[in-house]
Structure formats: C-alpha cells, structure tokens
Amino acid sequence: MLARFPLNPILPAQDGARAEAFYRDVLGLEQLSPPGADPMAFGAGGAMVVLTELPDRVPPDYPVVAFLVEGIDEVVRGLAERGVAFAPPAGQSFAGAEGRLEGSVVDFGPVRSTWLRDSEGNLLALNELTAPPS
Numbered sequence: 769m770l771a772r773f774p775l776n777p778i779l780p781a782q783d784g785a786r787a788e789a790f791y792r793d794v795l796g797l798e799q800l801s802p803p804g805a806d807p808m809a810f811g812a813g814g815a816m817v818v819l820t821e822l823p824d825r826v827p828p829d830y831p832v833v834a835f836l837v838e839g840i841d842e843v844v845r846g847l848a849e850r851g852v853a854f855a856p857p858a859g860q861s862f863a864g865a866e867g868r869l870e871g872s873v874v875d876f877g878p879v880r881s882t883w884l885r886d887s888e889g890n891l892l893a894l895n896e897l898t899a900p901p902s
Contacts, residue, residue, distance in 0.1 A: 774902035776809075777833050778817040781888045784808065787819045792889035794850045815897060819888070840852035840880050840896035844872050855883040856889065873895065 769877040781787035784806050792799045797810035797817070816834055821896065829831045837843050856871035867874035878899040884892050 774815065776818055777849040778807070778818045778820060779832055779886075779888070779890050780822040780827065781819040782821070782823050783888070784819070784821040786887045791817070791819065794847070794852060794887075796899075807875075827885075827889040827891065829891065831891045833890070834862070837894050837896050839870050840882065840894055841871075841875055843894060848872075852884050855885055857881075859885065863865055 785804070788799070788803070788808050791797050791810045793809075795810075795812075797803070797812050800809040800811050800816060801807065807818045809818050812835065828890050857867070857869070858875050866879075867873075867876040870880075873880050877899075878897065880896045880898055882894050884894070886892055
C-alpha cells in the first residue's frame with residue numbers, strides 16, 4: 769500500500785539553528801524549507817530528511833539515516849575538510865562478514881561504510897555498494 773510513496777526520516781534537533789547550518793553548510797544538502805523554519809527539510813538525491821527541534825530528545829546509538837554514496841573515500845575527505853569527525857565503528861561485522869578498517873571506512877566486501885554524528889548527536893551512515901545486491 770505504501771510502496772509508491774517516498775520515505776523521509778524525521779530527526780530530532782536540540783538546537784534548530786545549529787542543525788540547519790550543519791545540514792546545509794557542512795553536509796551540503798539542499799535546504800527545502802525557509803530559513804529558520806521548524807520543521808526544517810533538506811533534499812538529498814531525490815529524498816528528503818526533516819529535522820525538528822526536540823531539545824530533550826536523546827539520539828539513539830544506531831544510525832538513523834544512511835546515505836548511499838559513490839566514491840566514499842572522496843566523500844569522507846571532503847566532509848573531513850569541512851570539520852566532520854567520523855565515529856569509530858560499533859562493530860566490524862556486516863551480514864556475518866568481518867570488516868577491514870581502512871582509515872575511517874570499514875570494508876565489508878559488498879559494502880564499504882563509515883559513520884558520523886551530526887551537530888545534534890544523530891548517527892548517520894555513509895554506505896558505498898561495491899558489489900550488486902544479491
């Protein structure tokens with residue numbers, strides 16, 4: 769029933785202005801909502817992520833959004849130049865495959881991944897498929 773409708777995650781922000789600046793200026797997403805709006809919407813790859821100010825909400829320890837990227841090493845370098853710090857992996861296993869750490873990226877074979885926290889503490893994943901899904 770819902771297959772024809774796009775998904776968009778909604779993330780908590782403790783400080784709306786700080787989150788807005790991070791998603792727009794650091795991650796480089798297209799701001800779809802007016803400046804200072806709450807909720808605030810950002811576009812990426814035809815999808816949308818929404819943030820709303822919830823000052824007492826504590827982000828979970830698992831990724832709440834994953835970006836499917838190409839050229840993960842270049843993306844990591846570009847984000848690092850913008851001040852992004854990458855989170856150490858919580859585990860080095862993906863679908864039973866042990867990963868190999870290559871700088872900030874873990875190579876699991878069919879997928880290479882890294883993680884970062886946004887300005888609000890939400891854990892974001894960057895994933896690059898290196899083999900077609902089976």
